[in-house]
Amino acid sequence: MINAQAVLNLASLINHDASVYEVEDEGLLAPEVALLEADGLRLKTPLSWHIIVRSTGGDDDYILEGEVEGVALMECRRCLDDVEVAASSSFVYPMIYKAGVEKLQLREDDSEEDDVLVFGKPEVDFAELITQLFAIELPLTALCREDCKGLSPDGINLNEHPELAPEPKAEEKESPFSVLKDIEL
Ligand SMILES: [Zn+2]
Structure with missing residues (x-):
């Protein structure tokens, strides 16, 4: 089932129920528009996620x-057509329970080098974290194919109309930086 949230109920961990050491769940996440826009993300498919929260034995410390994995849509940087880009991420964070914290937060920990997740309610929605961690795995730009011909000056896709592509001239093949080799530093 596809959900707009990715909620785990950690009540048994917070309450130190002796028989429960971990809470695990998985699902398909279709993040809300606001989350997608915050990360500039367009998705081809829902994000498939899997999370385990383990008790570490400390009072309020968890791991x-x-x-997360999924397929995003990105514009080809040359022809602007949509390109499907698959990405996945594995992650590990220390988690701390602090009563009163409304919503899952990623905080920098002064004493440690790793960021730490802080939560304050038994029901934790990981949708924002999952969406962000997926988004940062994506490349900055994408190409529909290595030899994408791009757009003509009139905006016509030259992959579809290769006959409109200008014949490359010999000097244009040279790097635009080739003049630099003549500059003495
Ligand atoms: Zn392209």
């Missing part, structure tokens, strides 16, 4: 381990 989160998870994975």
Whole structure:
């Protein structure tokens, strides 16, 4: 089932129920528009996620381990057509329970080098974290194919109309930086 949230109920961990050491779940996440826009993300498919939160034995300390994968849509940097870009991420974070914290937060920990996740309610929605971690795995730009011909000056896709592509001239093949080799530093 596809959800707009990725909620785990950590009540048994917070309450130190002796028989429960970890809470695990997985699902398909279709993030809300606001989350997608915050990360400049367009998705081809929902994000497939899997999360385990383990008790570490400390009073309010936990470890989160998870994975996310999915397929995003990005514009080809030359022809602007949509390109499907698959990405995945595995992540591990320390988690701390602090009563009163409304919503899952990623905080920098002064004493440690790793960021730490802080939560304050038994029901934790990981949708924002999952969406962000997926988004940062994506390349900055994409190409529909290595030899994408791009657009003509009139905006025509030259992959579809290769006959409109200008014949490359010999000097244009040279790097625009080739003049630099004549500059003495
Ligand atoms: Zn292209």
